[in-house]
Amino acid sequence: MATIRNSSPTKQKAQRERKRQDEVLEASAKLFHEKGYSDTTVQDVADALGMLKGSLYYYIDTKEDLLFNLLVQVHDEVDELLEEVKAMPGLTPLQRLEIYVRRLTSYNLYNLDRATVYYHDVDRLSEDRRSVIMARRKSENQFVARLIRQAQQDGDADDSMDAIILTNFVFSTMIWTYRWYRPQGFDAEMVADLCSKFAIGGITGFP
Amino acid sequence: MATIRNSSPTKQKAQRERKRQDEVLEASAKLFHEKGYSDTTVQDVADALGMLKGSLYYYIDTKEDLLFNLLVQVHDEVDELLEEVKAMPGLTPLQRLEIYVRRLTSYNLYNLDRATVYYHDVDRLSEDRRSVIMARRKSENQFVARLIRQAQQDGDADDSMDAIILTNFVFSTMIWTYRWYRPQGFDAEMVADLCSKFAIGGITGFP
Numbered sequence: 001m002a003t004i005r006n007s008s009p010t011k012q013k014a015q016r017e018r019k020r021q022d023e024v025l026e027a028s029a030k031l032f033h034e035k036g037y038s039d040t041t042v043q044d045v046a047d048a049l050g051m052l053k054g055s056l057y058y059y060i061d062t063k064e065d066l067l068f069n070l071l072v073q074v075h076d077e078v079d080e081l082l083e084e085v086k087a088m089p090g091l092t093p094l095q096r097l098e099i100y101v102r103r104l105t106s107y108n109l110y111n112l113d114r115a116t117v118y119y120h121d122v123d124r125l126s127e128d129r130r131s132v133i134m135a136r137r138k139s140e141n142q143f144v145a146r147l148i149r150q151a152q153q154d155g156d157a158d159d160s161m162d163a164i165i166l167t168n169f170v171f172s173t174m175i176w177t178y179r180w181y182r183p184q185g186f187d188a189e190m191v192a193d194l195c196s197k198f199a200i201g202g203i204t205g206f207p
Numbered sequence: 208m209a210t211i212r213n214s215s216p217t218k219q220k221a222q223r224e225r226k227r228q229d230e231v232l233e234a235s236a237k238l239f240h241e242k243g244y245s246d247t248t249v250q251d252v253a254d255a256l257g258m259l260k261g262s263l264y265y266y267i268d269t270k271e272d273l274l275f276n277l278l279v280q281v282h283d284e285v286d287e288l289l290e291e292v293k294a295m296p297g298l299t300p301l302q303r304l305e306i307y308v309r310r311l312t313s314y315n316l317y318n319l320d321r322a323t324v325y326y327h328d329v330d331r332l333s334e335d336r337r338s339v340i341m342a343r344r345k346s347e348n349q350f351v352a353r354l355i356r357q358a359q360q361d362g363d364a365d366d367s368m369d370a371i372i373l374t375n376f377v378f379s380t381m382i383w384t385y386r387w388y389r390p391q392g393f394d395a396e397m398v399a400d401l402c403s404k405f406a407i408g409g410i411t412g413f414p
Contacts, residue, residue, distance in 0.1 A: 036331070038245035119386075120327070124243070161401055165393060169405045172383030173376050179326075180375045194368055198376045198409035205408050 023049060024059055025073055028066040029113035037067060037121040067121060068129045074111075074118050075136045081107060082143060093150035094157065094204070097170075098196045100144070105174045105192040109181055116178045141167055148203055158205030170199045230256060231266055232280055235273040236320035244274060244328040274328060275336050281318075281325050282343045288314060289350060300357035301364065301411070304377075305403045307351070312381045312399040316388055323385045348374055355410055365412030377406045 027048040031040045042063050046053040060066055085100045108115040122133055145167040152159035173195055181191060234255040238247045249270050253260040267273055292307045315322040329340055352374040359366035380402055388398060 036245065038243065158404075161404065162393075162397075165398060165401050166405065168383070168387045169380050169402065171387075172379045173409075175386075176375070176379030176383050179382075180378075186369075186372060190369075191372055194372050195376065197365075197368065197412065198373065201412050202380070202405035202409035205404065 032117045033113040093147040097147040101199045102192045102196040105195040109188040157203045239324045240320040300354040304354040308406045309399045309403040312402040316395040364410045
């Protein structure tokens with residue numbers, strides 16, 4: 001039955017729509033990254049997709065919709081990753097944090113266009129939409145801050161250091177990869193692994 | 208004699224010019240930070256200074272000159288700081304690195320407008336000017352990478368970790384402050400101190 005439902009014309013149409021939307025966002029990310037958000041027009045995105053501008057307006061009302069949808073998509077994926085790491089059984093706070101840092105860094109390195117646009121251009125959103133994105137970012141920050149505080153309480157990390165500031169440093173290390181990492185330079189998995197080691201070392205404090 | 212020379216009309220004129228140029232760069236940094244480089248016009252800068260646009264063109268030919276001069280000014284100041292740390296006697300590589308990280312982070316936190324423009328908009332420069340800035344950035348990178356390698360050779364840091372990647376992480380931690388730090392939130396010196404501890408902890412590796 002599932003097979004029949006999956007291949008129903010309505011379902012197929014929805015899948016095609018979804019695929020097209022993903023293509024629109026991918027092309028937008030690539031252009032925003034290469035040309036900058038300000039200098040990219042809806043016409044550029046349509047050209048990159050081989051679409052008429054009018055057809056692209058079927059999916060969006062403004063260029064800002066492209067940026068907003070892109071950042072929402074990043075959060076959907078990053079939240080999924082966070083939930084997976086949260087659900088892993090039998091880990092100490094530091095172990096959980098190490099896995100989270102490694103995975104999120106990997107995600108950024110394998111999605112450089114989108115990660116770049118996310119971190120570089122979020123301020124280009126109108127205030128209400130920026131708030132939506134910031135609220136979602138906040139829950140990731142809280143996840144990391146909580147793990148750091150737990151590690152400090154367990155005596156596994158230096159509790160003289162402010163957990164909120166450390167959280168910002170941990171995100172810095174993961175985030176700034178978008179500015180220096182190039183796939184032809186270093187292996188992504190190796191960089192992600194080192195990133196997690198650096199972050200955990202930074203939190204636990206040096207001897 | 209020196210006093211007489213210092214107060215000569217030519218010297219005074221040069222000092223006024225210099226002061227005016229600094230004001231132009233300061234106003235540019237503030238506007239580029241607040242409105243974004245793309246959305247700021249030379250007219251905006253002139254307005255902020257209470258100058259006629261024509262008078263501002265006495266100092267520059269294009270808006271890009273403002274951005275370039277600003278980034279050169281940042282490097283002049285940051286290079287000075289680097290030379291001071293280089294010249295300090297009797298320090299281990301890790302101690303020297305710790306001081307450098309603390310001082311550069313302080314510099315960034317006390318010069319948020321300029322640091323933000325530097326890190327956010329360097330790619331808006333034309334290719335030849337971008338190369339000039341990147342070459343200057345490279346020498347800072349090499350300074351840090353060399354200290355990390357020395358620490359690894361001395362057995363003071365985990366030598367299984369790639370020094371170039373670690374260098375990028377150290378700069379990440381210092382640089383990304385421009386995105387999260389706000390003067391009304393945390394004390395700048397405390398943040399700079401924690402930044403140096405986090406970076407050194409990240410390099411030395413966790414137990």
